[in-house]
Amino acid sequence: MNESTFAPGGGQPGTTVGSVAVRTFESRRPDPNAEPRPAYAMTPYDDENDDLQDGQFYDPDAEYEPDPEYAATLAPDAARQRRERVGPTGRPLPYFPIPNPLTDHGPAKIVAMCNQKGGVGKTTSTINLGAALAEYGRRVLLVDFDPQGALSVGLGVNPMELDITVYNLLMERGLAADEVLLKTAVPGMDLLPSNIDLSAAEVQLVSEVARESALQRALKPLMADYDYIVIDCQPSLGLLTVNALTAAHSVIVPLECEFFALRGVALLTETIEKVRERLNPELELDGILATMYDSRTVHSREVLARVVEAFDDHVFHTVIGRTVRFPETTVAGEPITTYASNSVGAAAYRQLAREVLARCHAE
Numbered sequence: 001m002n003e004s005t006f007a008p009g010g011g012q013p014g015t016t017v018g019s020v021a022v023r024t025f026e027s028r029r030p031d032p033n034a035e036p037r038p039a040y041a042m043t044p045y046d047d048e049n050d051d052l053q054d055g056q057f058y059d060p061d062a063e064y065e066p067d068p069e070y071a072a073t074l075a076p077d078a079a080r081q082r083r084e085r086v087g088p089t090g091r092p093l094p095y096f097p098i099p100n101p102l103t104d105h106g107p108a109k110i111v112a113m114c115n116q117k118g119g120v121g122k123t124t125s126t127i128n129l130g131a132a133l134a135e136y137g138r139r140v141l142l143v144d145f146d147p148q149g150a151l152s153v154g155l156g157v158n159p160m161e162l163d164i165t166v167y168n169l170l171m172e173r174g175l176a177a178d179e180v181l182l183k184t185a186v187p188g189m190d191l192l193p194s195n196i197d198l199s200a201a202e203v204q205l206v207s208e209v210a211r212e213s214a215l216q217r218a219l220k221p222l223m224a225d226y227d228y229i230v231i232d233c234q235p236s237l238g239l240l241t242v243n244a245l246t247a248a249h250s251v252i253v254p255l256e257c258e259f260f261a262l263r264g265v266a267l268l269t270e271t272i273e274k275v276r277e278r279l280n281p282e283l284e285l286d287g288i289l290a291t292m293y294d295s296r297t298v299h300s301r302e303v304l305a306r307v308v309e310a311f312d313d314h315v316f317h318t319v320i321g322r323t324v325r326f327p328e329t330t331v332a333g334e335p336i337t338t339y340a341s342n343s344v345g346a347a348a349y350r351q352l353a354r355e356v357l358a359r360c361h362a363e
């Protein structure tokens with residue numbers, strides 16, 4: 001069979017990010033009798049068997065630099081065609097390069113993962129975006145800012161067993177961040193865990209001076225050690241979330257691709273606007289992240305089209321599909337990038353990491 005093996009990172013030796021995709025040249029040749037392809041043919045999510053198979057790819061043009069040998073076999077206008085590929089959001093899909101390695105770290109960009117609606121993928125996106133950024137050599141700190149402690153659980157930590165959490169960091173002056181920090185199984189990614197104690201902070205902070213900037217103060221000494229700090233917010237717009245928005249440089253809003261997705265988003269953008277005006281003039285809306293997308297249903301596609309209509313360029317080109325692999329990773333207590341490294345879900349969060357880094361550099 002006429003095959004070529006692709007190493008991620010343009011086949012550069014030593015880059016071991018993601019899966020090795022095998023493409024079959026035969027299947028890339030246009031078949032004159034074939035049905036016209038849909039504008040965006042994303043590998044469908046197949047929960048039974050969701051590893052990328054030989055000859056199958058998630059989003060090859062965005063995922064991998066073609067190696068020169070392969071590129072030579074493509075039609076001369078392939079580069080133009082690639083530029084004009086339409087992504088799942090209905091817009092041309094840009095190419096997000098594999099980020100260059102860093103020689104030194106910090107100061108951190110702080111991102112709040114925020115939506116007051118429950119169960120939209122905040123915690124899942126925090127863990128997996130963080131893990132993908134760490135794979136690309138970024139030093140990452142994840143902050144569990146939900147008293148439910150789902151982020152901590154998702155990284156294999158039992159929050160009930162913790163004596164010191166992010167709550168203590170907020171409330172106790174003089175406590176060093178090192179005493180609270182936990183290393184995760186992902187190299188380069190640390191965690192500030194939380195548990196139910198944090199729910200008391202919401203009440204106790206009310207009587208404090210500068211109560212909205214308690215988290216900002218707590219994170220300040222850590223900024224120099226990390227490239228990204230991602231805060232997993234609780235599903236509310238209360239004082240804890242306002243603290244996260246005050247500490248953050250930007251916000252990512254995960255939106256589940258279902259009918260009521262846009263409900264409440266106006267309130268969220270209003271809150272972001274207020275925090276920007278009164279507390280944190282640097283705060284920006286980084287992007288809306290469509291999650292739990294099912295390309296096979298008209299409903300998902302319609303919802304996504306409406307989200308793009310409403311938020312235009314603020315919507316990430318990367319869309320996270322619905323797959324049972326994500327709930328599985330919570331049980332396993334690790335990110336999808338290590339639990340199912342070759343899965344479509346892992347590839348999607350790696351692409352999101354590259355998009356986030358590309359946006360950051362474009363600013």
Ligand SMILES: Nc1ncnc2c1ncn2[C@@H]1O[C@H](COP(=O)(O)OP(=O)(O)OP(=O)(O)O)[C@@H](O)[C@H]1O
Nearest residue numbers: 118119120121122123124235292321322323326327
């Ligand atoms: N892309 C996905 N496909 C399928 N299931 C998903 C996906 N993303 C998340 N889930 C599952 O949906 C549930 C809710 O996700 P998650 O906990 O990340 O949302 P959340 O916004 O953090 O929720 P909460 O508001 O309660 O904190 C979890 O069981 C998670 O495993």
Ligand SMILES: [Mg+2]
Nearest residue numbers: 122123146150
């Ligand atoms: Mg959560």
